[in-house]
Amino acid sequence: MKYIIKIISIIDLVISKTAAALVTIILLSMVSFAFLQVILRNIFESGIPWMDVVLRHMVLWIGMLGGLLATRQGRQISIDLLTRIPHPRFRVILKYIGSVFTIVITFILARASYVFVAGEHDYGSTLFGDVPSWYAQVILPVGFGLICLQVLLNIILGRVKSTESHVMAIQPDEEIEINEDQENNIDEIIPGEADSSGSHVEEDKKSEIESEPSISASPTDEDKE
Numbered sequence: 001m002k003y004i005i006k007i008i009s010i011i012d013l014v015i016s017k018t019a020a021a022l023v024t025i026i027l028l029s030m031v032s033f034a035f036l037q038v039i040l041r042n043i044f045e046s047g048i049p050w051m052d053v054v055l056r057h058m059v060l061w062i063g064m065l066g067g068l069l070a071t072r073q074g075r076q077i078s079i080d081l082l083t084r085i086p087h088p089r090f091r092v093i094l095k096y097i098g099s100v101f102t103i104v105i106t107f108i109l110a111r112a113s114y115v116f117v118a119g120e121h122d123y124g125s126t127l128f129g130d131v132p133s134w135y136a137q138v139i140l141p142v143g144f145g146l147i148c149l150q151v152l153l154n155i156i157l158g159r160v161k162s163t164e165s166h167v168m169a170i171q172p173d174e175e176i177e178i179n180e181d182q183e184n185n186i187d188e189i190i191p192g193e194a195d196s197s198g199s200h201v202e203e204d205k206k207s208e209i210e211s212e213p214s215i216s217a218s219p220t221d222e223d224k225e
Contacts, residue, residue, distance in 0.1 A: 050128035057136035064143030071150045110144035
């Protein structure tokens with residue numbers, strides 16, 4: 001069993017590392033291409049015609065791969081109204097139910113995306129020039145399929161339970177109570193600090209007075225007489 005879990009962990013790590021590397025490469029390419037397009041349009045009054053189409057599909061790839069990475073960390077967009085139940089055991093159960101629901105939905109979306117991309121392939125639509133459009137659209141079934149697999153890996157590796165927040169919601173009836181001993185300690189500490197600070201101030205004033213040079217009054221002419 002431990003050997004199987006280790007293999008699953010390796011698969012999970014390979015998927016996340018590959019997705020992170022692709023996100024980095026695509027994002028840097030997007031920034032470079034967009035900057036180049038701006039330079040060509042504003043300075044040379046020209047541009048690459050197919051660049052805008054490529055940038056739009058790069059955004060699609062970034063969104064799908066980013067969703068995959070967020071799913072691994074349990075930070076995907078979700079409506080967690082029911083997970084606000086105070087009892088942690090109920091919250092964990094609802095997390096598992098939500099994960100199973102996510103698997104079903106992403107599987108349906110992956111299948112629908114595959115049908116769409118297959119239709120584009122059969123129709124022979126192009127992205128620009130002779131480049132088929134399904135080259136850029138293939139991320140849809142692959143992305144939804146990987147998200148479905150990632151949620152399943154999270155359940156197997158126990159990551160659903162580990163991502164559960166340990167912060168408890170404070171109920172309206174609950175009140176923060178302070179023991180009488182703590183109140184007495186606070187009352188004892190504050191006056192002590194005030195007395196000590198006051199004594200230090202007085203000592204500083206006395207030292208300043210003593211350090212001042214004594215000014216002797218010079219005798220006037222009337223005193224001499």
